[in-house]
Amino acid sequence: MPKYMNLTRVSGSQRPRLDFELDGARCGALEGDTVLTAAVMRDGYVRRSEFDQGMRAGFCWMGACQDCWVTIEGRGRQRACATVVEQGMRVKRS
Amino acid sequence: MTAAVAIIGAGPAGVRAAEVLVRAGVRPRVFDEGLAAGGRIYQRPPGAFKRSAKELYGLEAAKAERVHNIFAKLEKYLDYRPQTLVWDIAGKTLFTLTGGTAYGTETFEQIIIAPGAVDRVMPLPGWTLPGVTTLGGAQIALKTQGVAIGEKVALVGSGPLLWLLAHQYVQAGAPLAALVDTTSFAAKARASAAMMAGDAATTLKGVYYTATLRLKRIPIHEGAVPVAIRGEERPRELLIKDGKGRDVTIACDAVALGWGLKPETRLADIAGVPFDYDEVQQNWIPVREMSGKTAVQGVYLAGDGARIGGADMAELAGARAAWAVLGERGAFVDEDEVNRLERALKKEAAYRDVLDKLFPFPSEILAGLPEETVLCRCEGVSIAGLKRTCAADAVAMTPLEVNRAKAFTRVGMGRCQGRMCGHTASEILARELKCGVREAGRLRAQPPVKPVPLVPVTTEALT
Ligand SMILES: Cc1cc2nc3c(=O)[nH]c(=O)nc-3n(C[C@H](O)[C@H](O)[C@H](O)COP(=O)(O)OP(=O)(O)OC[C@H]3O[C@@H](n4cnc5c(N)ncnc54)[C@H](O)[C@@H]3O)c2cc1C
Ligand code: FES
Numbered sequence: 001m002p003k004y005m006n007l008t009r010v011s012g013s014q015r016p017r018l019d020f021e022l023d024g025a026r027c028g029a030l031e032g033d034t035v036l037t038a039a040v041m042r043d044g045y046v047r048r049s050e051f052d053q054g055m056r057a058g059f060c061w062m063g064a065c066q067d068c069w070v071t072i073e074g075r076g077r078q079r080a081c082a083t084v085v086e087q088g089m090r091v092k093r094s
Numbered sequence: 095m096t097a098a099v100a101i102i103g104a105g106p107a108g109v110r111a112a113e114v115l116v117r118a119g120v121r122p123r124v125f126d127e128g129l130a131a132g133g134r135i136y137q138r139p140p141g142a143f144k145r146s147a148k149e150l151y152g153l154e155a156a157k158a159e160r161v162h163n164i165f166a167k168l169e170k171y172l173d174y175r176p177q178t179l180v181w182d183i184a185g186k187t188l189f190t191l192t193g194g195t196a197y198g199t200e201t202f203e204q205i206i207i208a209p210g211a212v213d214r215v216m217p218l219p220g221w222t223l224p225g226v227t228t229l230g231g232a233q234i235a236l237k238t239q240g241v242a243i244g245e246k247v248a249l250v251g252s253g254p255l256l257w258l259l260a261h262q263y264v265q266a267g268a269p270l271a272a273l274v275d276t277t278s279f280a281a282k283a284r285a286s287a288a289m290m291a292g293d294a295a296t297t298l299k300g301v302y303y304t305a306t307l308r309l310k311r312i313p314i315h316e317g318a319v320p321v322a323i324r325g326e327e328r329p330r331e332l333l334i335k336d337g338k339g340r341d342v343t344i345a346c347d348a349v350a351l352g353w354g355l356k357p358e359t360r361l362a363d364i365a366g367v368p369f370d371y372d373e374v375q376q377n378w379i380p381v382r383e384m385s386g387k388t389a390v391q392g393v394y395l396a397g398d399g400a401r402i403g404g405a406d407m408a409e410l411a412g413a414r415a416a417w418a419v420l421g422e423r424g425a426f427v428d429e430d431e432v433n434r435l436e437r438a439l440k441k442e443a444a445y446r447d448v449l450d451k452l453f454p455f456p457s458e459i460l461a462g463l464p465e466e467t468v469l470c471r472c473e474g475v476s477i478a479g480l481k482r483t484c485a486a487d488a489v490a491m492t493p494l495e496v497n498r499a500k501a502f503t504r505v506g507m508g509r510c511q512g513r514m515c516g517h518t519a520s521e522i523l524a525r526e527l528k529c530g531v532r533e534a535g536r537l538r539a540q541p542p543v544k545p546v547p548l549v550p551v552t553t554e555a556l557t
Contacts, residue, residue: 003327004225005224006244006348007241010241010268011145012143013240032140032141032143037239041241044328051474052468054223055224056224057225059227060227060513061228061230061232061235062212063544064513064514066510066545075194077545077547083194084129084141
């Protein structure tokens with residue numbers, strides 16, 4: 001079982017696959033996944049809190065809590081829950 | 095270019111507002127930060143991920159399709175700006191950010207602000223663990239991403255969304271560990287006659303969800319109090335006091351929390367609309383007339399962003415606000431239609447009143463939380479941190495209210511701008527200062543309403 005959040009796919013797993021880069025390593029995703037979904041599916045978290053160093057995996061999933069910030073190359077700080085994965089996208093957790 | 099009328103939000107309220115305006119020959123400019131129109135309840139998965147309306151919206155499928163179809167038909171008559179966040183309003187100018195990178199400004203003569211709502215949550219020990227989400231978050235994950243937040247999910251809170259979400263998780267084949275409702279069964283039973291009289295169809299949907307959950311033997315605790323979420327890397331168990339005051343430990347791997355919704359009012363605030371504390375909904379809400387008109391000329395409000403009323407009410411309020419805008423513009427106003435909308439709005443409001451009284455925010459639970467509980471998720475401020483400010487201020491004998499507490503403790507100054515903690519900070523402050531939440535004051539909004547990236551950006555004005 002994965003550590004951290006146990007996000008589980010329950011439908012729509014027949015979508016085309018994509019690849020993007022997360023902190024320099026390849027991360028798979030399905031077309032239509034947000035960066036939050038793809039990151040949490042792989043690692044169980046999306047970022048680390050600056051204040052308590054705890055792992056965070058999104059809270060509101062709707063762009064309100066700001067607990068899913070990542071940096072996307074060419075776009076700066078973005079909300080992972082509101083950003084759909086694109087092939088070859090480069091994402092950093094901090 | 096001046097778009098005569100701007101609409102913020104393409105949920106049920108914004109879509110119906112747009113429909114009325116287009117029929118009257120106005121071409122509104124519609125901004126929505128989402129990927130597709132539909133708003134929260136009728137939110138769609140991103141492009142490639144196709145699922146049937148029935149699978150996505152269950153009993154609300156027909157309504158969802160109606161709203162989506164109206165928008166699809168309208169689209170060529172609108173200036174629609176998807177993926178566009180409106181982050182500031184100054185006079186008659188809007189400041190926008192499209193696709194997370196392209197800044198722009200737009201002007202308007204009248205504006206209908208319909209930005210919807212967010213979950214109203216409460217802190218609990220352990221609520222920052224990965225695998226704890228809002229009820230709405232757990233629903234969005236399922237609806238738009240086809241993922242469940244865990245394989246043994248505990249749902250905690252109160253209100254219609256709690257039971258609906260439980261039903262949706264069970265339908266999707268995602269196992270539930272328990273449903274923990276802070277409202278007692280007895281309170282619901284007492285309100286049932288008034289609810290049936292107010293809106294039989296909606297009430298019966300609730301009864302149906304409840305019945306299917308009981309049939310599936312999902313453990314249900316009513317009149318319960320959540321105590322803590324325990325776990326190291328993710329939730330392992332949820333501790334509660336059940337309806338009889340007994341300690342119960344629920345094994346789980348995820349928890350979703352929510353006690354109704356609170357309106358997203360920051361744009362109205364920045365636009366200068368006055369606010370009032372709504373004792374029934376226990377939220378600060380922008381003051382507006384039934385038509386959506388506010389004290390600020392040209393600024394109208396509709397939908398859950400003005401006051402929580404639900405999707406049906408949002409549709410009515412959106413249409414009503416559009417007629418008010420047409421009136422201000424000196425265009426023809428169909429008075430019969432306006433009267434019909436107002437009658438329907440009053441009927442919905444009466445039903446909502448029953449719901450609001452049945453599902454109050456259980457602020458007494460806050461009083462029992464351990465002092466070290468993290469209150470502000472963004473900056474890690476604890477309840478004790480907020481209380482220390484109260485004590486220090488009492489010594490200094492200066493009047494304290496949330497905005498000052500915010501300055502001292504940074505509660506509400508994190509990047510969510512108090513969306514997750516603002517109302518609980520007010521409740522705690524009010525208890526400490528032995529005053530009402532109204533007297534504890536309102537957290538004022540500041541632009542940008544959501545953080546916007548500083549670098550790198552392309553500054554192409556969209557005008
Ligand atoms: C997470 C969540 C789940 C819900 N699920 C259900 C449900 O299952 N059943 C139910 O009956 N009700 C549900 N509700 C309540 C329901 O969504 C609302 O009653 C209804 O959608 C209100 O319609 P609206 O048009 O007022 O707002 P919304 O439908 O919320 O639409 C508002 C729109 O405004 C956009 N927006 C907000 N701020 C900005 C900005 N600054 N710039 C640009 N665009 C912006 C948003 O992207 C959104 O699309 C839910 C609410 C939430 C928050
Ligand atoms: S998860 Fe809350 S903003 Fe992304």
